[in-house]
Amino acid sequence: MAPPDLTSPGGSSNSGGSPAGYGRSCTNCSRAKCKCILRAPGTSCERCHRLGKECNPIQATRKRVEKRYTSSRTAQLEEKLDDLVSILRSSQGGSIPHPRAAAHYPASTSSCEVPDNPNPQISRLDSLATAATASGPHAGYCSPSTSHNHPNYNANDAQSEPTPAEAEVYLQKFKAWLKNFPFMYISPDVTAHDLRRERPFLWLAIMTITTMSVPQMSVLKHRIRQEIAEIVVVRHEPSIDILQGVIAFLGWATMNSGPGWKPFLILFSQLAKSVTYELGLTRSPAEEQYFAICFKPWGGRHPQPKPRTLEERRALLSLWHITSMIASFIGKMDPLRWTLHMEESLETLEREKEHGQDEILATLVRIQLVTEEAHNLLVQDMMRSEESGQTPSWLHRKRLLDRLRAVRDGMTPSANASYVVQAQGYSAEVLVHSMGLFRPSMPEDQRVDAVYSCLRAVRSWYDIWFSVPLSETPSLPFHMYIQLSQTQIALYRVTTIDDPTWDKEIIRSTADLLVILDRTISRFEQMSSVYPMKTTGEDGTLFTKAAKIMKNIKASWEPELTQNLHGPPAPNSQQAAVGNSGGGSMGMAPGPAPATMPPGGPGMAAGGPAFVDPGSLDFTDLGWMTDVFGPWDFEKF
Structure with a gap:
């Protein structure tokens, strides 16, 4: 059969017809799903004309969906x-x-x-x-993170805040304090208003520890608790702002002490550790990426690891340092665990030295690493018996002293000139020399050497303590007061040691604890005129309370000390150094305070009780120290 003639008059090629538009095809073409070619207007289409069928246009009309205008999330x-x-x-x-x-x-x-x-x-x-x-x-000029409708908001809170002018003064004061514990860097051109806008909780913490009004401090301290509970616990919003604010609050914890104030060292330390874990600062970014890939495969494409900033590294190392000090001070908690990433951060800080104060922070951390190991060895040694068969702690003495010497040899001039760094070095050596000092298994010749070395380290620490100008005493961080407590109890134990081969006159002429207590009491009493704070009638400042505590310590220790020194102290020990903030010594061997660590090595301390029977003192009883300079039981005095 021959194919149809496509050029016939019925074909579409010569008809000059046009295709029907969308929705205009006839019923037959639409049903057959054929292309509908329209001829002249009013006539049938080419297909219906060729097949002799009735050409009717499709009756169905296009159903138009009403256009919906979706509002944006912001509009909703x-x-x-x-x-x-x-x-x-x-x-x-x-x-x-x-x-x-x-x-x-x-x-x-x-x-x-x-x-x-x-x-x-x-x-x-x-x-x-x-x-x-x-x-x-x-x-x-209101609270940076507390609204007026907050259930815990008090109308007096806004009145208790420092004025903008006072806030600027307090911030400048805090910038000067940072050289003693440089856990962060604040640019000189940053104002209090800028800091409040960028880091509201840090601003609140700084205002609390630097205020010159005790009533204002009480209100701000209460605000600190409310803020951290709301942000960290209720809203779960960890941030570097919260972490730095808590570090500042803990770093100068002595400035927040007062009557009726609840304990906060353990609570705030654990909250800061929690924030650090939430931010992932204890692990390297690569390690965080590994856990995200291996244990969360359903999460889709994982973000690339972010490089760790120096700000985060400073905060991490500073938190480890302060939790390590507090753990040895209280004895009821563990410090932040030292990790490989922390070691990497410490090496990065030592290498890059973005700011001059980074050298001080790195040195403090290096010394505290030795201090923590010595503290753990001392506690373990006291917790086990002589027959346990374990290595005595005093056998680690030379190794730890070599580590301290290596830190000292690597110190930069700026770190070596810091009395905070020097004090921590001497405090570390006091603790190292205390290991095994009161254990019978220690050989006699090594015991005598350890006692005298410990005494020299104690003397060097107090030389640094009394060389700090009175005007700079408020800037001393909390760990300096921890060292004061530990060093004075170490001196008490050395003074009252029952060893017939030990000449007590050497102790009295080198470091007489009674006269040291007198000098410390006098120093705290003078602070009322050097650093005057606004108080109410019944509230005293930290320094007046500290003077009362030191007087109680002296009254408790004096009978035992006098008996062990065979009578009253030497005549020169009966004088109290009043108005002397230099390095001269009353009741100590003459000599100026060392400007730098001497070649013989740094020196360090251990702890014991304050308001107990002196005969029951024990290095493992670290809870006693919470009654010395911390914010715990001031109301009893």
Whole structure:
């Protein structure tokens, strides 16, 4: 059969017809799913004409779906906030400002702007949030993270805050304090307003430890507890701001002490450790990436590991240092575990030295590593019997002293000139020499050498302590007071040691503990005029309370000390050094305070009780020290 003639008059090629548009084909072509070619208007299509069928246009009309306009997430939130504002205005009698009126007063949930410095880029969403949370049109110079509608908010809190001018003074003071414990770097051009906007909790912690008003400090301390509970526990928002604020609060814990204040060292230390774990600072970014890939395969593509910043490394090392000191001070907690990433961070800090104070922080951490090992060996030695068969702690003495000597040899001039670094070095050696000192298994010749070396280290530490100018005493970090407690109990034990081969006159002429206590009491009493703080009638400052505590310690120890020194102290030991902040010694062997660590090596301390029977003193009883300079039981004095 011959193929049809495609050029016939019925073909589409010569008809000059046009294809029907979408939805205009006839019923037959639509059912047959053929292309519908229209001929002249009003006539049938080519296919129906060729087949002799009736050509009817399709009756179905296109169903048009109504176009939906999806609102953005921001618009939905704005609508919800509009509803909240309406509810709040109706429930509070119109005290909530209208959202459009509130837009003139910028505010945010993380910082509080000063009204005379508006932010022109604030969004309407922020304005609505302000209207929903503020109780008035002006937020003023308010708490950076506490709104007026917060259930724990007190109207007196805003009045208890330092003024902007006072905040600037306090921040400059804190910048000067950082040289003694440089856990962070604050640029000289950063103002208190800038810090409050960027790091509100850190700002609050700094204001608390630097304020010159005890009543104001009490309110701010309560705010600190509220803020950290709300942010870390309730909202679970860990950040470097929270971590640095807690480190600052713990680093100068003595400045936060006062009557009626609840213990916070263990609680805040554990919260800071929790924040560190949440931020992943204890592990290297590569290790974090490994755990994310191996144990979370369902998470899709994992983000690339972020390089660790020096700011994060400083915070991590500083937290380890302070938790290590507090753990040895209280004896009820463990420090942050030292990891390979911490060692890497320490080496990075020593190598890069972005700021001059990094050298001081690195040296403090290096010395504390030796101190922590010596402390652990001392505690283990005291917890086991002589017949246990384990290696005595005093056999590690030479190795630890070599490590201290290596740290000293590698110290930079800036670190060597820091009295905080020197004091920690001598404190470390006191503890190293104390290992096995009171165990019968230690050979007699080594015991005599250890006692005298410990005594020299104690003397060197007190030379540093009394060489610190009175005006700089408030800037001393908390671990300096821990060393003071540990060093004085080490001197007590050396003084009262029952050894007929040991000449007590050497102790009295080198470091007389009674006169040292007198000098320390006098030093704290003078602080009222050097660092005057505003107090109420019944509240005293840290230093007046510390003077009372030291007097109680002296009264408790004096009978035993006098008996062991065979009578009253030497005449020169009966004088108290008043008004002398230099390195001269009363009741000590004459000589100036060392400007740097001598070649003989650094020196270090161990702990014991304060308000107990002197005959029951024990290095393992570390809880006694919480009654010396910490914020624990001041109200009993």
